[in-house]
Amino acid sequence: MTESRQNKGPWIHRFLIGLFSIITGLLCFWLLGFVVNDIVSWPGPSYETLEKRRLDQTVVAQQIALAHQIADIERKIANQNNRQKLLRDSTASSQTTMNQLLEFQKLSLQKDVKPSPDQQQALADSQKRFLANQKQYQVLNQEIVKFNQELKDLRNQQRKVTEKIHAERKPIQAEFEALESRHEITVAVLQLSVLVPLLLIAVVLFLKFRGGTYAPLVYAFCVAVLIKVAMVMHEHFPSRYFKYVLILATLAIVVRILVHLLRMIAFPRTDWLLKRYLEAYEVFLCPVCSYPIRRGPLRYAFWTRRSIKKMRPRPTGEADREEIYTCPSCSTQLHEKCSQCGEVRHSLLPSCHACGDTKSVELIATP
Numbered sequence: 001m002t003e004s005r006q007n008k009g010p011w012i013h014r015f016l017i018g019l020f021s022i023i024t025g026l027l028c029f030w031l032l033g034f035v036v037n038d039i040v041s042w043p044g045p046s047y048e049t050l051e052k053r054r055l056d057q058t059v060v061a062q063q064i065a066l067a068h069q070i071a072d073i074e075r076k077i078a079n080q081n082n083r084q085k086l087l088r089d090s091t092a093s094s095q096t097t098m099n100q101l102l103e104f105q106k107l108s109l110q111k112d113v114k115p116s117p118d119q120q121q122a123l124a125d126s127q128k129r130f131l132a133n134q135k136q137y138q139v140l141n142q143e144i145v146k147f148n149q150e151l152k153d154l155r156n157q158q159r160k161v162t163e164k165i166h167a168e169r170k171p172i173q174a175e176f177e178a179l180e181s182r183h184e185i186t187v188a189v190l191q192l193s194v195l196v197p198l199l200l201i202a203v204v205l206f207l208k209f210r211g212g213t214y215a216p217l218v219y220a221f222c223v224a225v226l227i228k229v230a231m232v233m234h235e236h237f238p239s240r241y242f243k244y245v246l247i248l249a250t251l252a253i254v255v256r257i258l259v260h261l262l263r264m265i266a267f268p269r270t271d272w273l274l275k276r277y278l279e280a281y282e283v284f285l286c287p288v289c290s291y292p293i294r295r296g297p298l299r300y301a302f303w304t305r306r307s308i309k310k311m312r313p314r315p316t317g318e319a320d321r322e323e324i325y326t327c328p329s330c331s332t333q334l335h336e337k338c339s340q341c342g343e344v345r346h347s348l349l350p351s352c353h354a355c356g357d358t359k360s361v362e363l364i365a366t367p
């Protein structure tokens with residue numbers, strides 16, 4: 001009997017066991033997390049290298065050269081525009097000077113004063129400068145027109161090249177997406193290839209050691225592995241599928257518990273069975289079929305599980321004598337002669353009340 005009674009230890013001991021079990025579970029969970037994260041950080045495909053390999057590099061070079069040329073032309077146009085602006089200013093100022101000199105000359109002629117050679121020279125100079133400026137302005141204009149035409153051509157070329165690259169990129173992008181999803185699946189498979197064996201180990205440990213001395217350790221490990229597996233699955237499977245996985249797992253657990261409870265009733269465990277026998281003997285009912293044990297002072301009484309507590313059986317002298325008893329309903333022996341001391345004892349309880357002799361639990365469990 002002693003081996004079936006579990007030694008639970010003082011509460012501080014039990015508390016520490018619980019605490020360290022939780023810590024063990026947390027550490028297991030973290031360790032699994034590090035492993036899983038290391039697998040996730042495994043580098044996937046790189047779009048840049050794929051494009052470098054698959055895209056026509058001469059077209060890319062062409063695109064870059066075109067961009068350079070366009071920038072160059074744009075800079076030139078801006079430069080010419082700037083020069084034109086300066087020329088415009090210079091022309092305007094020389095025009096003003098020329099007009100002033102002409103006005104001056106007109107006034108002098110009206111007064112019949114002949115302009116000095118200096119004045120004439122100045123007028124001629126300003127006229128010359130004005131004409132030269134005009135000419136240069138025209139030249140610049142022509143150049144700008146030419147540059148603009150070049151720019152237009154370059155832009156056209158650039159558009160064509162860009163379109164070409166865009167068209168070439170489409171299959172590359174599709175290939176990259178395929179590579180990336182393949183990488184994701186590989187990562188998931190790697191993660192599961194670490195977690196599934198651990199899960200199997202957890203299941204085996206749970207089935208073998210859940211009732212043993214190291215049960216808290218087993219529970220901590222199992223819970224950590226289970227949560228991590230659920231998290232990884234949630235990460236990689238769309239929640240539509242995960243919902244089913246989760247509900248099936250929960251269903252399996254609930255069904256397992258239900259089966260366990262049903263089996264406990266059909267094939268009771270010995271300690272649980274002894275408790276039931278004890279309770280039945282206390283209310284003088286057959287532990288097997290619940291038929292009243294009518295012996296001693298209760299020989300002619302009638303009671304139920306509830307009413308027996310209010311009855312006070314009185315000693316009736318001769319009828320008090322202990323005698324062996326078999327349930328008339330199910331033929332189970334309920335009181336028998338002790339093999340050690342010869343007193344009448346309970347057949348389905350471990351110890352004799354008179355001599356303390358103990359029966360093996362297995363013998364009681366299968367009456």
Ligand SMILES: [Zn+2]
Nearest residue numbers: 286289327330
């Ligand atoms: Zn019975």
Ligand SMILES: [Zn+2]
Nearest residue numbers: 338341352355
């Ligand atoms: Zn005895």
